[in-house]
Amino acid sequence: MNKIFKQLGADSAYLLSSFPIALPAFVITVTGFAAGIGTAVVWIGVPILAATLFAMRGLAAAGRSQLGAVLRQPIEGPHYKRAPEGASPLRRYLTPLTDGQSWLNLLWGVVNFPLAVAGFCVALSLWAATVATLAYPLYGWAIRRATGEGDGLEYATRWLGWGDSYLALSALSVLGGLVLAMLLPLVLRGFALTQAALGKGLLASLSESDAPHSPTRTASLDAEVTRVQERLSAA
Numbered sequence: 001m002n003k004i005f006k007q008l009g010a011d012s013a014y015l016l017s018s019f020p021i022a023l024p025a026f027v028i029t030v031t032g033f034a035a036g037i038g039t040a041v042v043w044i045g046v047p048i049l050a051a052t053l054f055a056m057r058g059l060a061a062a063g064r065s066q067l068g069a070v071l072r073q074p075i076e077g078p079h080y081k082r083a084p085e086g087a088s089p090l091r092r093y094l095t096p097l098t099d100g101q102s103w104l105n106l107l108w109g110v111v112n113f114p115l116a117v118a119g120f121c122v123a124l125s126l127w128a129a130t131v132a133t134l135a136y137p138l139y140g141w142a143i144r145r146a147t148g149e150g151d152g153l154e155y156a157t158r159w160l161g162w163g164d165s166y167l168a169l170s171a172l173s174v175l176g177g178l179v180l181a182m183l184l185p186l187v188l189r190g191f192a193l194t195q196a197a198l199g200k201g202l203l204a205s206l207s208e209s210d211a212p213h214s215p216t217r218t219a220s221l222d223a224e225v226t227r228v229q230e231r232l233s234a235a
Contacts, residue, residue: 008185010069011192015123018066018195022109022116025059028052029109046094053096053106060105063112064203070196075204101205108202115198119191130184133177137170 032052039045057080067075081099083092096102144166153172154164162168 004185008188011185011188012123012127014066014070014192014196015119015188018063018112018116019120021059021062021066022113025056025063025109026113028055028059029106033106046097050094050096053099053102056105056109057102060108060203063108063199067196067199067204070192071200075200078204104202104205108199111202112195112198115191115195119195122191123188126180126184126187130177130180133173133180136173136177140169140173141166 029052032048032055036045036049036052039048060078064075064077078101080101081095083095087095153169157168157172158164160172162172
């Protein structure tokens, strides 16, 4: 039981806290990518894209740090390509454009957002419904006194043949709360695992342990970065 409660807390914290990370990540990704692609023809968009990829590294690191508690395993940091030693500042600045993990971070910013919204809404509403139904005996009387009539539960208790006493209403509410409490770990676990598995696939697919010790680049990518550098320097 201790393990279930601990995992429920980890899954709930993940689903509720991932939305504040997913929202700015989505905004930065969509805005930066659209602005960069839209102005790439005049080369202004190239540094915009590089800045977007740099900005996403911090948000990706925040999202990656949440995965270990949900997946129950350590998540290694990613491998980002580095510019060769002695490279110019402009070359270093444009390096993320040739880095696969940087583009995976950008993809994560888009596809993770709807999952984060769904997980946040489900976790918040399910927790609220569970607590409200279990605690109904503590506050239900105030609703009846304030409105001068029932809150609708009496129709269900009469249909069940329990009458419309406050005890019957409280018993039905608590029973419903217990059902929600049993479903809570299963539902939240499913949402958390789905979102965390996606995050691991995109944010930790190129880990340091899988990467070579020295930066690797293809000749075509090096040539493209050099060409962009020359164009920007000439402008």
